[in-house]
Amino acid sequence: MGYPHHPNPRETTVLSKHFGEADARTLDGWKKRGGYKALEKALGMQPAEIVNIVKESGLRGRGGAGFPTGMKWSFMKPGDGKPHYLCCNADESEPGTFKDRELMRWTPHALVEGCAIGAYAIGAETAYVYIRGEFTEPLHWMEQAVKEAYAAGIIGKNAMGSGKRIDVHVHKGAGAYICGEETALMESLEGRRGNPRIKPPFPAVSGVFGMPTTINNVETLIAAAPILMNGADWYKKMSLSNPKSTGTKLFSVCGNVQRPGTYEVVMGFPFKEFLYDLCGGPLHGRKFKAVIPGGASVPIQTMDEAEGTLMDYEGFVAGGSMLGSGGVIVIDDAQPMVTVIARLARFFAHESCGQCTQCREGTAWTTKILERIRDGEGTVEDLDTLLDIGEQMTGKTICVLSDSCAVPVISGIKKFRGEFEALIQGRRFHPVTAAVA
Amino acid sequence: MTPDLVGDLESPDYASHDRAAHGPYTPVFTGDVKRELDELLTHYPTKMAALLPALWIVQRVHGWVSEEGMAEVAGLLELTPAYVKGVVTFYTMYHQHPVGKYFIQVCTTSPCGICGAEDVVKALVRDTNTGELGLTSPDGRFTVIEVECLGACGFATPVMVNEEFIESMTPDKVPELLARLP
Ligand SMILES: Cc1cc2nc3c(=O)[nH]c(=O)nc-3n(C[C@H](O)[C@H](O)[C@H](O)COP(=O)(O)O)c2cc1C
Ligand code: SF4
Ligand code: FES
Numbered sequence: 001m002g003y004p005h006h007p008n009p010r011e012t013t014v015l016s017k018h019f020g021e022a023d024a025r026t027l028d029g030w031k032k033r034g035g036y037k038a039l040e041k042a043l044g045m046q047p048a049e050i051v052n053i054v055k056e057s058g059l060r061g062r063g064g065a066g067f068p069t070g071m072k073w074s075f076m077k078p079g080d081g082k083p084h085y086l087c088c089n090a091d092e093s094e095p096g097t098f099k100d101r102e103l104m105r106w107t108p109h110a111l112v113e114g115c116a117i118g119a120y121a122i123g124a125e126t127a128y129v130y131i132r133g134e135f136t137e138p139l140h141w142m143e144q145a146v147k148e149a150y151a152a153g154i155i156g157k158n159a160m161g162s163g164k165r166i167d168v169h170v171h172k173g174a175g176a177y178i179c180g181e182e183t184a185l186m187e188s189l190e191g192r193r194g195n196p197r198i199k200p201p202f203p204a205v206s207g208v209f210g211m212p213t214t215i216n217n218v219e220t221l222i223a224a225a226p227i228l229m230n231g232a233d234w235y236k237k238m239s240l241s242n243p244k245s246t247g248t249k250l251f252s253v254c255g256n257v258q259r260p261g262t263y264e265v266v267m268g269f270p271f272k273e274f275l276y277d278l279c280g281g282p283l284h285g286r287k288f289k290a291v292i293p294g295g296a297s298v299p300i301q302t303m304d305e306a307e308g309t310l311m312d313y314e315g316f317v318a319g320g321s322m323l324g325s326g327g328v329i330v331i332d333d334a335q336p337m338v339t340v341i342a343r344l345a346r347f348f349a350h351e352s353c354g355q356c357t358q359c360r361e362g363t364a365w366t367t368k369i370l371e372r373i374r375d376g377e378g379t380v381e382d383l384d385t386l387l388d389i390g391e392q393m394t395g396k397t398i399c400v401l402s403d404s405c406a407v408p409v410i411s412g413i414k415k416f417r418g419e420f421e422a423l424i425q426g427r428r429f430h431p432v433t434a435a436v437a
Numbered sequence: 438m439t440p441d442l443v444g445d446l447e448s449p450d451y452a453s454h455d456r457a458a459h460g461p462y463t464p465v466f467t468g469d470v471k472r473e474l475d476e477l478l479t480h481y482p483t484k485m486a487a488l489l490p491a492l493w494i495v496q497r498v499h500g501w502v503s504e505e506g507m508a509e510v511a512g513l514l515e516l517t518p519a520y521v522k523g524v525v526t527f528y529t530m531y532h533q534h535p536v537g538k539y540f541i542q543v544c545t546t547s548p549c550g551i552c553g554a555e556d557v558v559k560a561l562v563r564d565t566n567t568g569e570l571g572l573t574s575p576d577g578r579f580t581v582i583e584v585e586c587l588g589a590c591g592f593a594t595p596v597m598v599n600e601e602f603i604e605s606m607t608p609d610k611v612p613e614l615l616a617r618l619p
Contacts (some may be wrong), residue, residue, distance in 0.1 A: 004592075011551075016469040060475050083482070095586040133493075133530045134542075136600045169480040174489055175530035177585065191488030193527035209482050216464045254548045254590035261591050296547070296586075327590070331555075335551045347585050 003102055003262050009279045012238065014226050014248045015219065016264040019106040025141055030109035036154055038225035038425035042117045046081035047078065050121040054224060056232035058246035063089050063217030064325045066313050068230035074118040075204035076122040076212055084124035085208050087215040088115050090131040091173055094295035095347060096327030099250040100218035102262045109144035111412045116166045117228065119145050122214045130185050132173045142170050177351035181399045182215045185321055196399035213220040219250055241268030245312030249326055253279050256286060256332035271309040286332040294324020296344050297346030297404035299411035311429045341412040348405035359402035362393040366409055378424040383413055462505035463532055465498045465547060466513055474513065484514045488524055501532035537573040539581035539618055542597040546586040550592035560608035564615055
């Protein structure tokens with residue numbers, strides 16, 4: 001549902017059905033809503049069968065990269081004699097993204113169940129849910145849910161009487177966006193600085209504690225339960241456009257829009273209708289100018305691009321951007337683009353772990369140049385310098401935080417060059433009438 | 438690249454102000470708290486993995502993580518104090534010096550920025566009498582800092598007061614918020 005608003009009839013609420021129902025947070029309330037039936041079913045199946053159903057469903061990772069989940073699970077080789085681990089990525093720090101927060105604070109048991117199913121499917125006895133430290137409320141509900149699930153014997157050394165051991169532990173982060181990168185998360189979980197690792201080896205070979213590990217986003221794991229209950233075909237049918245994008249997706253919407261919130265729609269939903277009907281359109285007297293549709297790391301869309309987009313992995317690429325994390329940032333004509341982009345660059349500069357020169361220096365230079373343009377002190381050469389730095393920051397570093405910083409800058413200059421040039425030429429930004437390239 | 442571009446980009450250094458005098462260090466991990474750590478250690482195959490949780494406990498008990506706190510944790514987890522310090526300094530949420538009774542974090546990343554976060558910051562700095570971001574008010578009650586995305590962008594502007602997470606803060610609501618803090 002469009003939490004905190006009333007659900008819109010055009011939403012398809014599978015994962016968000018119980019948002020806003022305080023009772024769904026308790027074990028009893030969750031069971032009344034059909035909770036843990038999927039886990040029970042899973043424990044009666046062979047792990048390989050579960051992996052196949054998830055593969056067949058077309059579910060793709062909801063953390064940003066969209067990697068096919070069933071395939072990721074199939075990389076975990078049963079019977080290799082090593083302990084396997086499942087990590088749930090609940091670090092959610094990508095600007096614009098706040099869907100995992102809603103999932104955990106309204107349906108914490110759904111995540112416990114998702115972790116238990118995932119762990120069983122990949123042959124792991126332990127799942128860690130790594131939650132960012134600032135999420136005090138989700139942490140509270142998740143800890144409570146884990147405690148209740150242990151007490152009821154749903155997880156633990158004999159999960160639901162299956163004879164299988166499944167432990168779920170909540171691990172609290174301590175403030176670092178980079179710990180959402182999968183290998184940085186593993187380093188952090190091991191008690192180290194959150195520096196991303198060079199890949200390969202990939203986590204399925206050597207992940208947390210040097211053991212085979214699968215890492216999935218909160219929303220990905222929660223989607224596994226309804227898929228097991230209703231079947232792969234049911235999930236696959238929820239697709240309005242491209243068959244490679246299936247199921248429902250949570251989009252968290254923020255910025256200059258009438259009804260910010262978390263909405264769940266079927267893959268392929270028209271973005272224009274989403275923005276104007278579900279989210280209520282622009283604030284009174286304003287117009288939309290740009291959208292960053294998948295969290296701060298994806299290219300900025302002009303309204304022309306956004307309004308022609310279908311909301312799935314392929315659709316956002318065709319519309320000049322990416323689906324990313326599903327964090328939709330809406331920017332209206334009262335906002336100077338240079339200010340918006342400069343602040344995003346500062347975010348990345350602050351969050352760079354500093355291992356790679358291109359990223360450590362590039363994010364800082366980019367920020368300084370953008371801020372001086374914003375302050376009316378830029379030069380004509382600055383735009384070329386920014387594009388040049390952006391190119392040097394792309395595809396050359398240990399993780400993609402560096403690329404992520406370059407993305408809004410390069411796309412911003414390309415699509416809103418007029419605003420940059422006006423500031424450089426000493427013309428002030430005039431809200432509402434600003435030229436849109 | 439022009440040299441003036443090189444250098445750090447840190448926001449105001451809130452660690453540099455007067456470190457409040459503090460008395461002799463009282464160990465954290467005794468009695469129930471030690472048992473809490475022992476239980477935590479059963480969650481992981483290595484002792485080191487309990488480092489972040491152990492540091493959280495130190496901060497919960499003392500309000501910040503001092504060098505003595507780091508040394509205590511190091512001893513229990515068989516790490517060196519220097520290693521622990523290296524980890525502490527990576528993460529933004531561990532306080533390496535005492536902070537006000539109410540530690541207030543305001544998100545100013547772009548999605549909140551375009552919804553007026555700067556005005557919330559200004560109102561907070563003014564009404565808490567801290568004078569400047571990162572400093573503690575003369576009465577020791579408040580420290581206000583700007584932080585990056587708090588993961589609640591649709592509820593602009595989110596503010597954290599210690600462990601409490603407050604959604605949709607506006608400058609008008611600041612006096613009411615401060616008045617209700619004991
Ligand atoms: C800098 C950076 C930050 C990331 N932050 C997150 C995050 O907060 N949550 C998340 O699920 N994935 C995040 N990711 C993606 C993860 O690395 C990983 O792809 C994902 O957790 C895999 O889960 P999925 O296959 O279920 O999507 C981030 C990636 C990068 C490079
Ligand atoms: S790209 Fe940036 S954040 Fe990623 S490892 Fe390199 S320095 Fe760290
Ligand atoms: S940008 Fe402020 S909470 Fe995300």
